[in-house]
Amino acid sequence: MASNVRQQVIPPKVLLTQWLGRLYEHRLTTTTGGNLSIIDGDVMYITPSGGDKAIVPAEKIAYRKLGDSSFQGPVPPSMEWPLHLAAYEACRRSHRENEIRAVLHAHSKTLMAFSLASCDRDKKDLGRNREEKKHDDTQNEDDPRIPNTRCILGAFQACGKVAVAPYALPGSQELADACYDAFSKGADCVILLENHGVVVVGESLHQAYDRFVSLESLAQSMVYSQPLGFECKPVEEHVLRRLAHKAEKRAVPSFFDENRVMSCIEKELRADLCKFVRRAYGQQLITSSSGSFSVRLPKAGNAMDGLSFLITPSGVDRKEIEEADLCFLSKHVASPNQETMISTQPTLLQFPVHHPSSPERVSASRAARMHATIFEHHPNIDCILVTQPPYATAFCLTGCPMDSGFMPESHVVLRDVQTLTLKEALKHNGEGLAKTFDPEKGINSVLVQNYGVVTVGKSLLQAFVQLEVLESMCCVTLQAMTRCRPLAPLTKKQRMEVTEAFFKHV
Known part of the structure; x- marks a missing residue:
């Protein structure tokens, strides 16, 4: 419920x-x-x-x-x-x-x-008429x-x-x-x-x-964000209203398929996804309604199978989210012998778990199409987290790049954190953002200006670790900048040593 x-x-x-x-x-x-x-x-x-x-x-x-x-x-x-x-x-x-x-x-x-x-204000008369x-x-x-x-x-x-x-x-x-x-x-x-x-x-x-x-x-x-020395860069209101309007127009339609059988794998992924959403809320990486988490479902071997994934709904309290609140989205592809071609941009179909007689149907996150675009571009990405954690968001406010090479842990986990403008990231349903990711080169985290943090991984744990370490290092960096400048990141030689030590078998 x-x-x-x-x-x-x-x-x-x-x-x-x-x-x-x-x-x-x-x-x-x-x-x-x-x-x-x-x-x-x-x-x-x-x-x-x-x-x-x-x-x-x-x-x-x-x-x-x-x-x-x-x-x-x-x-x-x-x-x-x-x-x-x-x-x-x-x-x-x-x-x-x-x-x-x-x-x-x-x-x-x-x-x-x-x-x-x-x-x-008139300090002598704060209680003025x-x-x-x-x-x-x-x-x-x-x-x-x-x-x-x-x-x-x-x-x-x-x-x-x-x-x-x-x-x-x-x-x-x-x-x-x-x-x-x-x-x-x-x-x-x-x-x-x-x-x-x-x-x-x-x-x-x-x-x-x-x-x-x-x-x-x-x-x-x-x-x-103040230690970064950059001004926060607001977006023009008419641009934000247009983006919000587009998000509403792209809202995923809701359907109920009484004949769909939920596999054991899907049930387990639902439980894992809810666990990480509640965990992120407990660590203040997301708020009660912000952020969207998704996980790809494995193909069932059907010729009509395309992209299917679970995603968090819009407006549901992240602290109390349950398995039945998650939305199942599917994007089918045409089989070779089909006479009628399906559009290259077929509609995502949402299948809520709730029965049609339920007093309320949940709707998939407004970022659902962006998640789908990333999944389509990267078959090796199975999980996507979109969040606005406070310290990493400080970098998103200013567009200031984030250097992950201050500590061995952050260099190993984060490697190369990219920064994109909102316009670059969201164009064509998130195609600009999707093309930025490159897991083979270690690009699994992107700071999107005026939007938030997007991290991806092969598993929920990997994507969550990316998010957790990124927020931690943003905090460390900002706190260090309040004490001294310039900061001293790992040298090029030290980074190479860390890379060779941790990635020599990759």
Whole structure:
């Protein structure tokens, strides 16, 4: 069952405690900070005031029927309840009430750091009247308080327009009004509060959380990129919108084949793929919805067999992904005796495991066609991982090349890490990216500017090791650059010695 369906059957009080605990678990808020709310039917539920945010009993969740003037429950609601109500009301007034059913407020470290930027504010009167700030504060690439989502395609797609609300006393009606104004002026989902934190809305807590971590991860990578000495290079908004539109047009159609028999090998690969997805999430190499993992299925010997592979779905929580959530994609080829020729670009067919009567069908990752293109160009590549880990993404933000030759381990595992622009990588359904890989020459990892990291391998373990070591070495490199320059990589002679020692039998 898809994780989004699982979320729908969990009692709202339990759901709030689970997501608040998850915020704390990933150090995205503190013991005293952060609050969540959801609307279920005609009732609003909100986390309580005070207490330990890591452990909130479900029975302490406050609630009130929409239109009522007071909350029910043994503990008063969060002091920020006016802010939550203001967010819902602003979305209702803009006819988005069906799209906005959850509000998340948290104090994540990097976004809080962004909110401290002065931006020529009057330091003597941080609580100034809002009437002095009538201009539209939605996404401004020159505003140092706002991480520019145009720097990473995934963040742009997840977050939309980001706004800044002026400082106001926490829990005050003034703060609620400021948030109302920002959402009313066009903020899609995220508001940064000056000197405070962040407010995110979504159609579910999962979507709100995903938008939140997408922006926080982008902010982290922007901070990490500073030692590289290169400016982050945003893509023009019209280009990103065109790419997003193309991704939707290329969305893999969903079919259900009741006659398809799943082999034991496929079942084992499903289990392995889920294991590595959850492992990557646990190591913060991917977020709750970012990243796509795929694995090729072996041919069954049928003359009609072409390319078949498993891939992660779109929008399913990576922490809780299950074998049944994965999508099976197949690209058949014509047998020699067929009279009707099949197109050279035949449609990928998706076969979800879920029964047609299921309340929700998962859809394959929007990057599915890019995965298929790589598989088609490289019969010796069986696994593909697309991710945005924070340190490696710092290199993707700037387009700065990454040298793998600082340590023997990284030189052995990574060998030659390539860098591509977004345009080069994604043209013709990823053909530019596919042609860059060359496993025989040790090119198994590519940093795609404004996109993320793509690693490949003969097995899930090999592709994952590539990703893990790449992120580790990007972290080491960036930390070393904060201490000294220039850095001292292995010499040409040392690299040759390592190559001969580890690859002499290859």
